[in-house]
Amino acid sequence: MKFGELQPYRVWFDYLKTCLLDEELSKKIDREHYKSWNISEIKKSKFDKWFKTHSSLFTSKGTIKIVTKITNPQAITLEIPTSYKIKEIQREIPKILKDKVNKSTSRFVLTHQRKHIKTRALDNFLLAWKNKKKFKDKKLEDIWEQTNQDIKDRQDKIRKLIQQGKLRRRILAEYGQSNIKVGMKSGKLQKLQNKSVMISKSIFKATKILNNVCKGHFPGEYS
Numbered sequence: 001m002k003f004g005e006l007q008p009y010r011v012w013f014d015y016l017k018t019c020l021l022d023e024e025l026s027k028k029i030d031r032e033h034y035k036s037w038n039i040s041e042i043k044k045s046k047f048d049k050w051f052k053t054h055s056s057l058f059t060s061k062g063t064i065k066i067v068t069k070i071t072n073p074q075a076i077t078l079e080i081p082t083s084y085k086i087k088e089i090q091r092e093i094p095k096i097l098k099d100k101v102n103k104s105t106s107r108f109v110l111t112h113q114r115k116h117i118k119t120r121a122l123d124n125f126l127l128a129w130k131n132k133k134k135f136k137d138k139k140l141e142d143i144w145e146q147t148n149q150d151i152k153d154r155q156d157k158i159r160k161l162i163q164q165g166k167l168r169r170r171i172l173a174e175y176g177q178s179n180i181k182v183g184m185k186s187g188k189l190q191k192l193q194n195k196s197v198m199i200s201k202s203i204f205k206a207t208k209i210l211n212n213v214c215k216g217h218f219p220g221e222y223s
Contacts, residue, residue, distance in 0.1 A: 001059060006051075007119040008110055009058055012218040013047045014126060019214055022133075028214040057108050111217045122209065122219060124151060128199055129206035144195040147202070 016034070019025040020043050031039065036057060041050060076097065080089060110117060128147045135143060205222045212220030 001055070008117045008218075009051065010047045011117075011119045011122045011126075012110075012213065013042065013050065014123070015210055015213045015218065017042050018126060018130070019210055022210075025210055025214060028211065030214065030216050033216040111212075111220050117219065125202045125206035125209065127151065128202035129210070132199075132203050140196040140199050143203075144199040147199065 016029075016037070016039070019029055020039060029039070037054065078093070078096070084092075124147070127150050128143065131143050131146045131150070135146065138146070208222035209219045212218060212222065
């Protein structure tokens with residue numbers, strides 16, 4: 001599985017882990033649904049290690065091979081006369097397999113209404129939620145500042161790993177900095193209000209996603 005394809009499952013793992021570590025959310029988790037995830041391991045495990053033994057929950061492609069009997073009920077066995085030329089096979093197989101393949105057979109599929117899942121945004125929502133939980137007495141604009149600093153620290157760490165050749169290159173981004181606009185009011189006041197609104201939206205979205213995850217859906221509807 002390519003890096004970009006893997007990220008939604010990493011974020012799903014992070015959200016579920018957050019639910020497991022939270023006293024209230026932990027009670028809402030559909031443990032029967034997540035039985036095959038071995039959720040008792042998730043609390044103390046990192047995604048990369050966990051995924052090595054659980055990747056089959058999300059992938060089910062297998063390989064193309066010649067078989068003499070049906071060995072996989074989730075596969076289609078084709079009988080091709082040996083007299084067929086490669087070009088003939090390439091022309092005929094798409095017609096035969098139309099509407100029969102490209103169907104997910106894994107139990108755990110992503111549920112979303114968007115064309116692409118923006119994993120960086122989902123990461124940032126979760127960071128905002130965690131900071132609000134951790135710093136209950138702080139003002140919203142302070143939570144925004146803390147979240148933005150956490151993201152900068154994380155990106156600096158990633159940048160360092162990329163430079164060391166320990167991590168593949170990826171797009172780096174900060175949290176909401178470009179979205180802060182100063183209007184006709186006092187610049188400082190307007191900036192604080194925008195930060196408060198932005199962090200509130202992030203916390204709200206993270207809360208909805210966490211509740212969706214408890215039910216077995218990721219990310220689900222969260223707008």
